Amino acid sequence: MKRNKRFYVAVLLLTMVMVLGFATFCMASGTIPAPAGKTPDFGNWFVVGWTAVNFFILLALLYKFAYNPINAMLEERSNTIESSLKHAEEVKIEVEQMRKETQSNLAESRKEAQEIVARATKAADDAKNEIINKAKEDAANIKDKATAEIQAATEQAKVELKDTAATLALLAAEKVLNRAITDDDHKNMVKEFVNEAGDLLC
Amino acid sequence: MIFGMWDEVLFHLGPIPVDHLVVTEWVLIALIGTIAYLATRNMQLVPRGLQNAFEAIIIWTYDFFTQLMDKEHVAKKWAPLLTAFFLFILFSNYSGLIPGAANIPGYQPPTSNWNVTMTLALITFFSVHIAGFSEHGGGYFRHFVSPNPAFLPLNLIEEIAHPLSLTVRLFGNIFGEEMVIAFLLFLAPFIIPSAMMGLSLLLGAIQAIVFTILSASYIAASTGEAH
DSSP states (O other): OHHHHHHHHHHHHHHHHHHHHHHHHHHHTSSOOOOSOBOOOTTOHHHHHHHHHHHHHHHHHHIIIIIHHHHHHHHHHHHHHHHHHHHHHHHHHHHHHHHHHHHHHHHHHHHHHHHHHHHHHHHHHHHHHHHHHHHHHHHHHHHHHHHHHHHHHHHHHHHHHHHHHHHHHHHHHHHHHOSOOOHHHHHHHHHHHHHHHHHHHO | OOTTOOBOEEEEETTEEEEHHHHHHHHHHHHHHHHHHHHHTTOOSSOOHHHHHHHHHHHHHHHHHHHHSSOHHHHHHHHHHHHHHHHHHHHHHHHTTSTTGGGSTTOOOGGGSHHHHHHHHHHHHHHHHHHHHHHHGGGGGGGGGOSOGGGHHHHHHHHHHHHHHHHHHHHHHHHHHHHHHHHHHHHOOSSHHHHHHHHHHHHHHHHHHHHHHHHHHHHHHHHSTTO
């Protein structure tokens, strides 16, 4: 804006200087010298002919330097704009398609992820159940084994107790009777007794 | 002494005399050609500067004539001629306003001479009839006897009045304007003529536009559907 103002002021100053110069010239020379010519004829056919020729030269120049290049440029410009618009439309469609694709991909991914999570959850559940079952089974086995062992030990203890009791009873009977009975007789008697007593005790 | 009314042979080109006016025309045409050349020398897809301005003139005139004539192909065919009229008359009118131009002995704007304006009007005259004939063929000549053969003389007078009015209008305006400026310079050489010069700027443009519009409307009328 400031530059424009300066430009206009410069043009105005230049014009004023020129007008002043011209005025000075006019005043110095008194009047503008009348050229030594004659008033123009109406129908100076040389001027008419020259003007016509000049005008058609101008027309040719304009065709060469203005109309043809400008028309070509306008056509090129409209082609460019058209192709740009077309391209923009294509890009728009492509983007829309890509958007749809992305959306469907996203949905698919989400579904897949859900599936994976479900599968993982199921696997974890399965593993958990398996572990628990195995633990239970193990516990049961251990318990069974322990029970069996205990039973075996009890049996053994019973047998040992019976033997000890038979021996003790024999010793006691020997002491009471003070005589020895043949071992086999005694053993049989005592065993019979202990078995009866054992059955009663156990 | 009648200032500005001057017609003198400057030199002879073989047997053909060359007037001052003709030399002025050459200079103007060279100027327009140079501007056109500079404007379109390095055409850009996105116009800038001189190219933009020149393109705007060409496109504006083309659009203007297209609006004026309802047939676009006619406008397309004749717009270059009309644009050339416009540029030539505009530059010619403004050439009288160049400071110091009146100091050149024998200088005057070409359009302030009736021979020049008559030539331009004659080009319009022939263009009108060529346009009409090429658009309507032989049927074009029917409009000379329409609506009734009795109107033939009137129609002919009308056809002659068109170029005559174009000639005299342009010549009268520019010649008168030049005379007024010359006499103002003669009477009061300081400041006062500048007001008239400002007016002349407007006048020169208006006369160029008027001549072009009238030519366009004559062409539009001769190619229109009325015939």
